[in-house]
Amino acid sequence: MLQRNIISTAIGLTLAGSLIAFPIQASADKYIIDIEGQHAFIDWRISHLGFSWLHGRFNDFDGHFTYNPDDLAASEVYVEIDMASIDSNHAERDAHLRDADFFDVAQYPQAVFQSTGVEPLGDERFILTGDMTIKGITHEIEIDAQKVGAGEDPWGAYRAGFFGTTEISLKDFGIDYDLGPAAATATVILSVEGIRQ
DSSP: OHHHHHHHHHHHHHHHHHHHHSOOOOOOEEEEEOTTTTOEEEEEEEEETTTEEEEEEEOOEEEEEEEOTTOGGGOEEEEEEEGGGEEOSOHHHHHHHHSTTTTOTTTOOEEEEEEEEEEEEETTEEEEEEEEEETTEEEEEEEEEEEEEEEEOTTSOEEEEEEEEEEEETGGGTOOOOOOGGGSEEEEEEEEEEEEO
C-alpha cells in the first residue's frame, strides 16, 4: 500500500510539474464577421494616372476570426471575398475589372485570406500576417491593424471591432494590365466588426 501511495504521489507531482512547464493556453473567443448588419467593409484605393485616387470596395464577403486580448498570438482570421462584387461606382469600369485583364472572376470567383501569425505591437495594435490568394495565386501579406473597441451591444451580444490597412502588388497576383507605375499597388482598407459566438 505504501509503495502504491508513493507511486501515485510521484505521478501526481510529475503531472503537476508538466502543467507548470507547459501551461494551458487560454482559448480565443470566436467571432463571426457581421455581414448581415453591414458592419464590416473591404474598401480599396488605387492611383488614377498619378493624378488622384480611385476608390472602390467589395460588397460581398464573409468570414470569421478568433480573438483573445490576453494572447493575441493565438488569434486567427479567415475571409472569403466574392470578386464579382467589386464596385467602383462605374458599371463599365467594374465590368472591365471582372474580366481577364484584371480579376477574371469567371475563372477565379473567390479571393481568400487565411492568417498565419499575429505580432503584437502594444497599444492594441498588431501586425497580422497571412496568405492572400487572388486568381489562384497565393502570396503572404501583412496587415497593419488595431483594435477599435469591444463590448456588449444594446441587444445583448458581445462585439469586437478592428481596423487595418495593407498594400497589394497587382503583379504579385498575375494582374499586369498597364495602369502606369503609380498604380502598381492598391491600398486595401479593412473595417471589421465581429459578433462573439
